[in-house]
Each structure stands twice: as structure tokens, then as C-alpha cells.
Amino acid sequence: MGADVGIVHLDDVESGDRTASWGFYIGEPSARGSGVATAALTRVLEIAFDELQLSKVRAEVLDFKHSVARVARTSWVHACW
Numbered sequence: 001m002g003a004d005v006g007i008v009h010l011d012d013v014e015s016g017d018r019t020a021s022w023g024f025y026i027g028e029p030s031a032r033g034s035g036v037a038t039a040a041l042t043r044v045l046e047i048a049f050d051e052l053q054l055s056k057v058r059a060e061v062l063d064f065k066h067s068v069a070r071v072a073r074t075s076w077v078h079a080c081w
Contacts, residue, residue, distance in 0.1 A: 003028075005026055005027065005028035005031035005036055006027050006036070006037065007024065007025055007027075008022070008023070008037070008040040008041050008043075008044045009022065009023055009024070009044075010044060010047075010048060010052075010057070011023065013052070013054070017055075018052075018053060018055040018056070019055065019056045019057070020054055020056075020057050021057070021058050021059060022044060022045070022048070022058075022059050023059060024037055024040065024041055024071070033067070037071045038071050038074045038075050041071055041072070042074075042075045045057060059072060
């Protein structure tokens, strides 16, 4: 494991309907664009679906946050396909 550079989290976990929300923030500028967010989010989604048995994990991505949308798409493919 390396140094802490940010956070990835699940929120609003609902066991009844098996859903949650996710979010992340990379605070260390030198880590942005390095793939660390994709790797971390992929792991969080694996936990959400495989271990917590969630059926849906959602996030809101602002339309001007292109890098966040790219991380979401890449992580989704890694975690779910």
C-alpha cells in the first residue's frame, strides 16, 4: 500500500432495496490521472456487489466533470463485466 491520496466511499446503503451511492475525492494533485481512483472505485464496487450483495450502486456526476465520468465508466466495466 502507498500513501493516502484521497477517499472512496459508499453512502446511503439500503439493505432493504440493496442499493447505495458512491463518491470519491483525490486530494493529492500528483495522484490525479494516475489510475488510483479507478483502482479504488473498482475495489469498492467489487465489495458492494460481491460482499454486500447490493443490486444497484449509483452516483451523480456533474456534466462538466469529465474525469469523474471516465473513472465511473472504467470502474463499472472492471467491476461488473
